[in-house]
Amino acid sequence: MASGSLVSRVLGLARQSMILAVFGLTLAGDSWAVANMLPNTIYTLLAGGVINAVLVPQIAAAQKNPDGGQEYLDKLITLSILVLLGVTAICIPLIPFLVNLLSSANWDEPTYGLSVAFSYICMPAIFFYGLYAILGQVLNAREKFGWFMWSPVLCNIVWIVALGWFINAYGRGNGDPTTFTPAMIALLGGSLTLGVALQAIVLIWPLHRSGFRYRPRFGFRGVGLGAVGRVAGWTFASLAVAQLGLIIQTRVLTSVAQYYPGKIAYDQAFLLFMTPHGLITVSLATALFTSMAKAVAIDDRDTIRSDLRRGANLIGVTTIPIAFGTLAIGTALTGLIFLGNSREATDAIGYLTMAMMLGLPAYGVYYLCQRAFLAHSDARTPFRMQVLNTSIGTVLTIAALLLTDEWRGVAAAGAQAIANIISAIIATMWVQQRMGRLRMYRITRTWVRVIVACIPATLASYAAFLAIENIIPIRALESTLKVALGSAIFIPIYLIGAHRMRIDEVKQITQLITTRLPKRKPTHGQA
Structure with a gap:
């Protein structure tokens, strides 16, 4: 588990070094930083902490049920996926407002516009951040820790390849927001979303190998999700406070x-x-x-x-x-x-x-x-x-x-x-x-x-x-x-x-x- 985290962190440092080379300490770099932060912040606020805080203890408790907690877990995962889809769909049209909320009033129109453009491509990553957390926590509850730590390696490789492509095509020190073309924006933003998506999807295979079989189940009444809701409510409140400080x-x-x-x-x-x-x-x-x-x-x-x-x-x-x-x-x-x-x-x-x-x-x-x-x-x-x-x-x-x-x-x-x-x-x-x-x-x-x-x-x-x-x-x-x-x-x-x-x-x-x-x-x- 630690070795996977180490490789991922080292690649993450290489990725960030390349991002700094792309932008430098410039307003264009800050516009990217805000766009990159948005999906992560929203996911963390509305779903991430709830998923990470709730799934493992609830799965551990549900495993004492006659079916080993299978029905309970199916419904919990189904509800989590529906919440993620809803959050992603709601946030996409709110991007201009969200960028304005997170940015300085000193930003000029080109800097703000570039951040909004980046955000439209990055925002679908909310769903995949959540899917990664859900599948990873199910693996953790089954004491299969390694893949959860290793899958971000794939995400970082995608980003590094895309950043290398960008530097080769457009050079370093791209600090002027007015010089960014749609192709440049799509390459940077698209690589983020693609990397996060692959990071999540690759977890399906080890989960299947562990013996877990997921069936979408609805009808969320009567299976004890009220306790989850109480924990989720306080977790949401905690994250709301944290994100207010982050803003x-x-x-x-x-x-x-x-x-x-x-x-x-x-x-x-x-x-x-x-x-x-x-x-x-x-x-x-x-x-x-x-x-x-x-x-x-x-x-x-x-x-x-x-x-x-x-x-x-x-x-x-x-x-x-x-x-x-x-x-x-x-x-x-x-x-x-x-x-x-x-x-x-x-x-x-x-x-x-x-x-x-x-x-x-x-x-x-x-x-x-x-x-x-x-x-x-x-x-x-x-x-x-x-x-x-x-x-x-x-x-x-x-x-x-x-x-x-x-x-x-x-x-x-x-x-x-x-x-x-x-x-x-x-x-x-x-x-x-x-x-x-x-x-x-x-x-x-x-x-x-x-x-x-x-x-x-x-x-x-x-x-x-x-x-x-x-x-x-x-x-x-x-x-x-x-x-x-x-x-x-x-x-x-x-x-x-x-x-x-x-x-x-x-x-x-x-x-x-x-x-x-x-x-x-x-x-x-x-x-």
Whole structure:
């Protein structure tokens, strides 16, 4: 599961690097960013969270039925598909209004028009995002995790091929919205929708192989969907709050002048932030969510608490070093990933990424706590968590308007990091109120030890970064050397520190990795 997520995330970074090459930090790039965000935002708001929050615990509970939950699941999937079709059909004619809602009042007519044109082609992706989530969650509930993580690889390949075609045909740095032709718009927007569609459709095959046979069933009364509706209602409310915050954040970011880090730069930094989150936290929480949902079904509270403790410790020992390492070599990392773009652009993305990464470990705990409540079919508490997180982030993001264009994006990224840290602390308190004590002193002790182990590693890595600064004339070589040397210094120092402080989780992870490495075959004559 993690390997599929890793490949997908790496390809996603390559895709985003190519998108930045296509547009640069320009208004045309921001217009694409809004259009790209629209179907994902609407799907997440109206269906995505409901599907992800509801299906796994409901399937786990329904599996105790005499038919193994088949009729219940058929009706639940049928209802979800109908909702997705309805949402997609309603949103397409509303595109001009939605683009206006998400964009800055400073946009001129060509920039707005380009975003609307992109959106008309991208909007059908709402349905396929939802279909992917539905089929994937059915696979997860059946403990078939791999395909759900691997199918986005196909989506990214489609996008990368299309972007390569675009760059070959139209070149780089297409920043003027008035120069985009219908063919250019169709190539970019169509590749997005096609990629998402293939990502969803490919899941039908492993689902069929797992023994699942879907039959469309209607007549939704009398099968217990009322509980689903209650969970879905609170989940919708949570997502509505989150998307309101996203709208405000987007308007702040699109107010940034051209060539300064605004919406498209923030999106690149957010992808870098989500790469370790998706690879580590989401993969871990996906497995633990199924375990917790099954434990809830038999009222096994000890297993739930054990899963939460294990998850929090593993998140800490993996994401805290990533956050510290990014502080040391963040601009070199973005310079390497977004190679081919200007130093000013990649450095700007690096600063946004560094600010955002400060909240990475906390966001992992926040996400894990949210999964724990949803495993109990409790969506009301995650709603309270979301209100808290969005309120803090939104207030601080609005305050970023007081800053100059140069620093507004960085401040917005830092605002989200602060919101994640505060929200994670309070969410952990709420989890203990509901599920009993988690022995937080043990989790806190592990996290403090990890931070202590990271400090000398970060300082040594940053010293190497400064030593190489501006002495190598070839920028690609400079960035590569900074990342390679910085990582080569950081990782062993962190591992040595973790070993000396007896952080068991680090030892377990390193043992797991080393046991999976290919063994060297003995040479002739060796015993």
